[in-house]
Amino acid sequence: MISKHSNEQSGGGEGVEVVRNQPDTHPQHGLGQLTEKRIYLNSKLPSWVSVFVPRVFYVTEKAWNFYPYTITGMTTLFYPPHTHIRIETRFENNNGDNNNVFGDRPTPAESVSHLDILIDPIPDKHYKETEDLSRWVSEKTGRGPLVEGWRKDSTPIMCSYKRVQCSFEVYGFQGKTEDFIHRNIQDILLVGHRQAVAWTDEWHGMSLEDVREYERQIQEQTNSKLKSTQNNTGNY
Template sequence: MAFFFMILMVYQEYTCSFIPKFHISIRTRYEDNNGSTENCLGLSPIELIHREVDFVDIAYDELSSKHYKEEEDPKFFQSQRTGRGPLVEGWKDTTQPIMCSYKLVQASFEVWGMQTRVEDFIHRCIRDILLLGHRQAFAWIDEWYDMTLEDVRHYEQKMQAETNEKVRLRNMNNEKPPTPTPTSSVPSSPLPKSPTQSTRSWFSWS
């Protein structure tokens, strides 16, 4: 009996046209294990020396309160269609089936005096995005469980169109001329410094 499986490798690069020294690259590989592969992405010996490994636990790593939703919390969520969840302590060693998303994130901001702080900030932001996104992927399993590859491509196109429309509408709102501020009937003479002065302004001190 033969078994076939697919290992998917994804490359993503992000740049900014008006910040030429800014660059982010993310290499991703998915494997059917709990993160046990030592060098999943095939790094060179030099890259391994400088590599910093960060395990992202979608159930027990702290998430920003502004993004937290109890219905998306893997500690409480249970899939109606698959019965998977909730994820308890030690879930990475006991849950089956399981898949790990291995990522190599490289950020470069070669601006003197700001490089270290900006690159550290980028890594923290990307970690937060990955934590939230993978929590949602688990909590939304009932919506995508039976999707075919064609369904996924159609969903991606739909989301891209909706996102582009939201951006277009926001840009239109930002380009609208400001609403004129109505003028008040304040007299041209200066306001009195205290209510005891004989000349009253339009504001009543009584």
């Protein structure tokens, strides 16, 4: 479903290009999948960030998925600054009550945000009635719609825990830019996880082989769509 989300976000010369998607092995977490993407997003940057970046600007994203643990790293290589974002994820079958899910150092309470895919607001441009979980019903599973307080009573339930770290190495703009990054990551996480639930009937029952083939097809469509619109808009 991540591949489908990437495909939806691509167009007009911007979006997500999949560079590689291949098996990988981690010494601690075992067999998993490595995905590398380029995310083109010039028009989505505020004007005070645009002054630092070239005309064709992209973020390189590498994700190591060793379910239930994943690591996502994002970097920009333009000069003068290098922006680094690291997102660790762990999935657990609970409603978000684990205060030290990563098992090393507890995150201070003031730095924790609890995101609710039902009631937390998303930007108007991302709203779709078909992805409104207060209206959603899964034909395959019989789940839905979600109602306020669903986190206390719903079964089965899973929480996606995220630890987000970012740095922007430009004096005078560091705090402002890092706040901007955190806000946008929060929006991305809310929209993406809403979609993962709303699209349940598209992925429920898939085998791992089915998932890989689905990813391959969507990635080919996405890369072709992105390159076509880039050529049409004169980015290359």
